[in-house]
Amino acid sequence: MVSRTEAPVDTYAVAMSQQTQYAMLRARARQSWERLVKGDKPWVRVGLGASGQAAGAEDVFEALKPYGSDGSGQINLSYVGAHGLMYLETIVDVMVPDSNRIFHANVTPEMIPDLMAHYVDGRDQHPLHESACAYSGHRDAITADLPDWNQLQPNALQKKVLTANFGNIDPHDIFQYIAHDGYSALNKAVLSMTPEEVLEEVKTSGLRGRGGAAFPTGLKWSFLAPSKEPVKYVLCNCEEGDPGAFNDKGILESDPHRLIEGLIINGYATNSTHGVVFIRQGHEIPIEATRHAIDQAYENGLLGENILGSDFSFDMEVSLTGDSYVAGEETAMMEAIEGKRSTPRYKPPFPAQAGLFQKPTNINNVKTIAYVPGIVAAGGDDFKGIGTESSSGTALVCLTGHIKRPGMYEVEMGMTIRQVLEDIGGGVSDGSQRIKLLQTGGPLGGVLGEEAFDTEIDFDAMAQAGAILGSGGIIVGDESTDVVDLIRNLVAFNQFESCGKCFPCRLGNTHMLDVLDRMCKNEARPGDMKLLETVGNNMKVGSLCGHGQLGYNPISSAITYFEEEFQQRFEGALEKSGPFGDGSMILPSRTRP
Amino acid sequence: MRERIRGALESQRAGKERPPSITVLSSLLAIQDDLHYLPDEAIEETAIFCDSTINDVWSVASFYTNFRFTPPGLTTVDVCWGPTCHLMGAQQVLAAVQDELGVDAEETSDDGKITLRYSTCLGACAQAPVIARDHVLTGKTNPTAARTFIADLRQELDNGLAH
Numbered sequence: 001m002v003s004r005t006e007a008p009v010d011t012y013a014v015a016m017s018q019q020t021q022y023a024m025l026r027a028r029a030r031q032s033w034e035r036l037v038k039g040d041k042p043w044v045r046v047g048l049g050a051s052g053q054a055a056g057a058e059d060v061f062e063a064l065k066p067y068g069s070d071g072s073g074q075i076n077l078s079y080v081g082a083h084g085l086m087y088l089e090t091i092v093d094v095m096v097p098d099s100n101r102i103f104h105a106n107v108t109p110e111m112i113p114d115l116m117a118h119y120v121d122g123r124d125q126h127p128l129h130e131s132a133c134a135y136s137g138h139r140d141a142i143t144a145d146l147p148d149w150n151q152l153q154p155n156a157l158q159k160k161v162l163t164a165n166f167g168n169i170d171p172h173d174i175f176q177y178i179a180h181d182g183y184s185a186l187n188k189a190v191l192s193m194t195p196e197e198v199l200e201e202v203k204t205s206g207l208r209g210r211g212g213a214a215f216p217t218g219l220k221w222s223f224l225a226p227s228k229e230p231v232k233y234v235l236c237n238c239e240e241g242d243p244g245a246f247n248d249k250g251i252l253e254s255d256p257h258r259l260i261e262g263l264i265i266n267g268y269a270t271n272s273t274h275g276v277v278f279i280r281q282g283h284e285i286p287i288e289a290t291r292h293a294i295d296q297a298y299e300n301g302l303l304g305e306n307i308l309g310s311d312f313s314f315d316m317e318v319s320l321t322g323d324s325y326v327a328g329e330e331t332a333m334m335e336a337i338e339g340k341r342s343t344p345r346y347k348p349p350f351p352a353q354a355g356l357f358q359k360p361t362n363i364n365n366v367k368t369i370a371y372v373p374g375i376v377a378a379g380g381d382d383f384k385g386i387g388t389e390s391s392s393g394t395a396l397v398c399l400t401g402h403i404k405r406p407g408m409y410e411v412e413m414g415m416t417i418r419q420v421l422e423d424i425g426g427g428v429s430d431g432s433q434r435i436k437l438l439q440t441g442g443p444l445g446g447v448l449g450e451e452a453f454d455t456e457i458d459f460d461a462m463a464q465a466g467a468i469l470g471s472g473g474i475i476v477g478d479e480s481t482d483v484v485d486l487i488r489n490l491v492a493f494n495q496f497e498s499c500g501k502c503f504p505c506r507l508g509n510t511h512m513l514d515v516l517d518r519m520c521k522n523e524a525r526p527g528d529m530k531l532l533e534t535v536g537n538n539m540k541v542g543s544l545c546g547h548g549q550l551g552y553n554p555i556s557s558a559i560t561y562f563e564e565e566f567q568q569r570f571e572g573a574l575e576k577s578g579p580f581g582d583g584s585m586i587l588p589s590r591t592r593p
Numbered sequence: 594m595r596e597r598i599r600g601a602l603e604s605q606r607a608g609k610e611r612p613p614s615i616t617v618l619s620s621l622l623a624i625q626d627d628l629h630y631l632p633d634e635a636i637e638e639t640a641i642f643c644d645s646t647i648n649d650v651w652s653v654a655s656f657y658t659n660f661r662f663t664p665p666g667l668t669t670v671d672v673c674w675g676p677t678c679h680l681m682g683a684q685q686v687l688a689a690v691q692d693e694l695g696v697d698a699e700e701t702s703d704d705g706k707i708t709l710r711y712s713t714c715l716g717a718c719a720q721a722p723v724i725a726r727d728h729v730l731t732g733k734t735n736p737t738a739a740r741t742f743i744a745d746l747r748q749e750l751d752n753g754l755a756h
Contacts, residue, residue, distance in 0.1 A: 339620075340617070
């Protein structure tokens with residue numbers, strides 16, 4: 001007689017019976033995740049992205065190693081990417097076996113013995129270390145006095161779509177991503193949707209490119225999809241040379257598989273064969289994380305031949321560029337991947353006709369691609385419901401400068417800049433009086449004065465205010481900020497980074513820098529303002545790419561909000577300015593030969 | 594030298610399950626990773642390896658600002674001068690580092706140990722101003738801390754050389 005007693009569910013057996021590769025990966029991922037969160041040891045996670053490293057997280061991680069790594073010892077130790085709340089770095093969080101999670105902020109290596117005593121020697125004998133700043137899980141005697149991590153203002157006001165896994169999963173472990181529904185969208189796409197259906201979902205979502213131009217993503221993909229060429233490329237742009245922006249690298253260092261999954265789906269929807277992730281050399285943490293993630297995807301049948309048992313095959317690699325800001329321009333990027341000088345190409349032909357190695361090509365920003373798995377999993381309508389009418393979804397903003405809580409925050413489109421500054425950023429940094437200006441959208445973006453702070457974060461509203469949302473960098477300047485000096489810094493960057501192909505950009509930036517330099521040295525000449533405008537307009541009409549076309553943007557937007565500060569330079573009302581008070585500034589000296 | 598350069602060029606595909614695309618740029622990056630600069634032989638060998646010309650390889654090498662053509666010091670220090678760091682006092686940090694190293698531009702200190710580079714962005718702007726040693730970042734620096742950073746680095750290099 002057959003026993004009626006139910007045997008414990010063997011998840012592997014269930015997966016085998018479902019006969020899908022993904023179900024097996026998923027079962028394995030769930031088991032290893034359960035082991036981590038319900039094991040008998042505390043699980044310690046250290047936030048170690050580039051910002052964490054700059055805050056000293058590597059030393060903290062080293063100090064934790066003696067407590068256990070590689071599965072032995074008293075703890076499980078992992079590092080995760082960025083938590084976003086960078087003012088709290090180095091962040092160490094400990095999940096104790098009853099599955100409460102306690103966050104410690106501004107941790108230094110010296111704190112580790114005291115901090116760990118609570119977790120490894122017995123929680124009754126040692127109080128929580130004073131660096132404990134929040135908990136997540138449930139209230140008990142230990143967490144009674146701590147705020148809930150998810151209710152901390154900078155967390156509660158975020159809408160975490162792209163960043164849902166940030167700080168939670170180890171970017172080096174594909175199974176932690178899969179345990180959080182990772183690659184389920186790819187599985188759905190390649191096994192149950194046609195490429196046209198996937199493309200339709202992306203169109204429905206209203207997703208617009210996050211690289212700066214805000215072009216509708218579905219439309220861009222539809223230029224590539226019909227081509228019958230045997231080799232077609234989808235490229236992901238993580239050049240991210242914009243000072244003040246680090247969200248692309250943030251995705252790669254915190255959740256690289258989300259990007260890889262998105263890029264494979266991008267390939268499927270456009271019938272492409274190859275994907276390339278393009279990163280600037282020298283940024284070791286995101287480069288290493290991405291390479292490792294691609295290797296893991298191959299090992300698990302998510303890249304290569306017959307992905308997840310489907311007919312779809314797709315290859316991916318990382319391509320590094322040398323230091324060149326213009327390499328982030330899409331046609332220049334293709335030149336760099338081909339190994340040449342990264343100067344922009346004439347258009348037409350457009351990349352979808354003749355792109356990388358003259359093959360049909362699509363280029364998308366990291367953030368754009370990273371939204372795709374979520375859109376395919378939940379449907380385009382779901383994404384369309386987030387944000388504003390013209391800008392659906394979220395914006396991943398990088399808040400830096402004179403702000404109390406610098407960091408990387410994901411907010412719903414439509415939130416006002418002031419809410420981001422005050423409610424998330426906590427207002428101007430200690431010791432300062434007020435926020436005077438913002439510099440947004442990178443060095444070709446603009447400057448905004450206080451009257452623009454009620455602008456909604458939305459591609460079109462930001463553009464109307466004279467700035468661009470662009471890559472999402474928001475640099476905050478307090479009342480001491482010298483507008484002309486800041487603009488000189490931006491133009492110096494643009495001058496340094498002009499690729500030199502178009503003379504209006506190459507010479508124009510040098511010319512504008514000369515004028516701004518004169519202004520800072522109190523040697524401005526009558527007619528200099530007009531000169532800036534003339535040069536700027538020539539650059540706009542005479543340059544192939546945005547680097548020259550937008551080069552006058554920072555100046556024109558600064559004049560809109562701070563015209564009197566420019567005028568004062570001509571009336572001798574100001575002393576010589578600049579960081580050293582004598583009008584000088586230390587700058588690299590070079591022009592590209 | 595040429596042997597080592599050829600080794601660096603070959604390392605791009607040797608022992609790799611899926612060799613990446615190899616180009617003039619990837620080859621130059623591979624050589625600089627190994628030698629930390631590009632001697633004349635690197636240009637020639639890359640031209641041969643990639644079936645290119647010395648002219649075309651030079652045009653690429655001279656374009657990207659990370660390439661250098663003279664041997665750097667034992668360690669490279671990057672100081673960021675991007676706008677966030679600028680607002681947070683990077684120029685004073687730069688001045689202090691230059692003074693401590695005895696240089697007044699992107700140069701190597703007289704003892705040949707430390708090479709200074711100005712960086713346009715190191716990617717950790719939330720911790721501005723940022724300084725880096727061989728791509729490892731340190732944030733929230735100031736002129737005093739930067740001087741200590743250089744002095745410690747020098748001490749470490751001295752000790753390393755003594756052993």
